[in-house]
Amino acid sequence: MSQASIKIDGVRYIVTMDSERRIIADGAVIISGNRIDQVGKAADLAGTHADTVIDGSGMVMTPGFVNGHMHISYAHAARGLFPDDLGAQYLPNVFRLQGAMTDTDEYATSLLAITELLKYGTTTFLDPGSTTHLDACMEAYRQSGCRIIVGRNVLDQPNPLNIPVQETDAAIRLTDETISEFDGAMDGMVSAWAMPFSPEFCSTELLSSSHAIAQTAGTRSTLHFTNGSRWIEECRRSYDCTPTEYLDRSGVLTPEMTLAHCLGISELEAGLIAERNTAVVMCPTAAIKGGAGMTRHALLPELLDSGVTVGLGTDAGNNSNLLETLRSVYLAAVLYKDGRQDVSMIPAETALELGTIGGAAALGMGDIIGSIEPGKFADLVLFDTRRAEWAALHNPINSLVYNADGRSVHTVIVNGKVVVASHKPRFVDEQALVAEVQDLGEALIKRTGVDYPPRWPVI
Numbered sequence: 158m159s160q161a162s163i164k165i166d167g168v169r170y171i172v173t174m175d176s177e178r179r180i181i182a183d184g185a186v187i188i189s190g191n192r193i194d195q196v197g198k199a200a201d202l203a204g205t206h207a208d209t210v211i212d213g214s215g216m217v218m219t220p221g222f223v224n225g226h227m228h229i230s231y232a233h234a235a236r237g238l239f240p241d242d243l244g245a246q247y248l249p250n251v252f253r254l255q256g257a258m259t260d261t262d263e264y265a266t267s268l269l270a271i272t273e274l275l276k277y278g279t280t281t282f283l284d285p286g287s288t289t290h291l292d293a294c295m296e297a298y299r300q301s302g303c304r305i306i307v308g309r310n311v312l313d314q315p316n317p318l319n320i321p322v323q324e325t326d327a328a329i330r331l332t333d334e335t336i337s338e339f340d341g342a343m344d345g346m347v348s349a350w351a352m353p354f355s356p357e358f359c360s361t362e363l364l365s366s367s368h369a370i371a372q373t374a375g376t377r378s379t380l381h382f383t384n385g386s387r388w389i390e391e392c393r394r395s396y397d398c399t400p401t402e403y404l405d406r407s408g409v410l411t412p413e414m415t416l417a418h419c420l421g422i423s424e425l426e427a428g429l430i431a432e433r434n435t436a437v438v439m440c441p442t443a444a445i446k447g448g449a450g451m452t453r454h455a456l457l458p459e460l461l462d463s464g465v466t467v468g469l470g471t472d473a474g475n476n477s478n479l480l481e482t483l484r485s486v487y488l489a490a491v492l493y494k495d496g497r498q499d500v501s502m503i504p505a506e507t508a509l510e511l512g513t514i515g516g517a518a519a520l521g522m523g524d525i526i527g528s529i530e531p532g533k534f535a536d537l538v539l540f541d542t543r544r545a546e547w548a549a550l551h552n553p554i555n556s557l558v559y560n561a562d563g564r565s566v567h568t569v570i571v572n573g574k575v576v577v578a579s580h581k582p583r584f585v586d587e588q589a590l591v592a593e594v595q596d597l598g599e600a601l602i603k604r605t606g607v608d609y610p611p612r613w614p615v616i
C-alpha cells in the first residue's frame with residue numbers, strides 16, 4: 158500500500174481528456190507531490206491511502222482550464238469604466254491608465270485577476286507581455302500558486318495606441334533578458350516567452366530576432382495577430398502577400414509560435430498556418446464585445462478542420478470584461494452554430510478540448526498539463542453538481558459547456574496544492590483585496606483624468 162499526498166475519492170464523473178477521452182463514473186485520483194499518480198475507479202483505488210482525502214461525491218472533475226491570452230496586470234483597476242462604443246479611443250486610454258500604474262498597484266490588480274481566474278477554474282494562463290513591473294508581480298504569482306507564462310511586449314514602430322516605442326536593439330535585448338531571467342522561475346511554475354506586440358508595430362528584424370531568441374532558449378513566442386483591412390492592404394502593397402505569408406517570410410510561422418486572436422485570415426492562410434504547425438489562441442469574449450465579426454473573420458472551424466492546434470483566451474478585463482475561460486468555451490460552442498446557421502459547428506466536446514488539452518498544446522504544454530493522466534502535473538478542478546444549474550445531470554460534457562459556469566467551481570488544485578476550497582481562495586483575503594483595488598482604481602482615474610461616468614445619472 159503506497160502513501161500519497163492527496164486522494165480525491167468518490168468523484169461523480171472524472172472528465173479525463175486523455176487520448177480516449179474517457180469519462181470515469183465514481184472515480185478517484187491520487188496525487189503524489191505535484192503530479193497525478195493514479196486515476197481510476199474509486200473501487201479499484203480503495204486500497205490506496207493518502208495524507209489528505211478530499212470527498213469528490215457530487216463533483217465533476219476536469220483538468221484545470223488553460224487561458225492562452227489574458228492581460229492580467231492592469232485591467233481590474235478600471236474594469237467596466239469604458240463605454241462599450243468607445244471605438245478607436247479605447248486602446249490609447251487603456252495604455253494611458255496602465256502607464257500610470259505603480260508597482261504596488263500592478264501587484265494588487267494582478268493578484269485580484271489571478272484570484273478570479275483560479276476561483277473559476279483557470280489554472281494556467283499566458284499574460285501577453287503587458288505587465289510593466291514584472292518583478293513586483295512575481296510575488297502575486299508565487300502567493301497564488303498559479304501556472305503562468307510571462308514576457309515583455311516589445312515594439313519598434315510608431316503606433317496609435319500610446320505604447321512606448323523602443324529601439325530595435327533594445328527591444329531584442331529586453332526579450333533576451335526577460336527569457337533568461339524568468340523562464341523556469343519558481344520551480345518551473347513561471348515560463349517566459351518572446352512577446353513582440355504585433356507584426357503591424359514591429360519591424361521584420363524585431364519579429365525574426367525575438368522569435369529566434371525564444372527558439373534558441375527552448376521556449377516560444379506569441380503576438381497579437383488581428384488583421385484589419387488596413388494591415389491586410391499594407392501587406393499586399395509593401396510585401397505583395399497576405400499577413401500570414403508575411404509571418405512565414407519573416408521566419409516566425411513555426412511550431413514555436415502561438416498567434417493570438419487570429420482575426421482576418423483567409424482559408425488559404427488557415428491552410429498555411431496548419432502546414433507550418435503554428436498554434437492559435439482565439440478570444441471569443443473579446444471579439445464579440447468588440448464587434449469583430451468572429452464567425453466571419455475568425456475561421457475557427459476551418460482552422461480545426463485543417464488540423465491547427467487551437468486554444469482559447471479572454472484578452473483583457475476591460476475589453477472582454479470577463480476572464481473566465483469556461484465562458485470562452487461556451488461561446489466557441491455556440492457562436493458558429495448561430496453565425497453559420499449549422500448546429501454541427503464546434504460540438505460541446507470540441508469546445509471543451511479547446512479550453513483544456515487543446516489550450517495546453519497551443520502553449521506547448523500538452524505533455525505536462527491539460528488532461529487528468531498519471532505523470533501529468535496535478536492541475537484539477539472540482540465542480541459541485543449539487544446546484545440547480547447542473548440538474549438533471551446525464552451528460553457531464555453538455556452540462557458543463559452549456560448549463561454550468563465557473564460559479565460551481567468548488568475546489569481547485571494547482572501543481573498538487575489546493576488553492577481554492579469550498580469556493581474560497583486560500584491564498585488571499587478576497588474582500589480586502591477588492592477594496593484595495595477599488596481605492597487604487599479611483600486614485601488612478603483621478604491621477605490620469607481618464608474618466609467615463611455612467612450614461613445614466615448617479616444620484
Ligand SMILES: [Zn+2]
Nearest residue numbers: 228285381472
Ligand atoms: Zn491582447
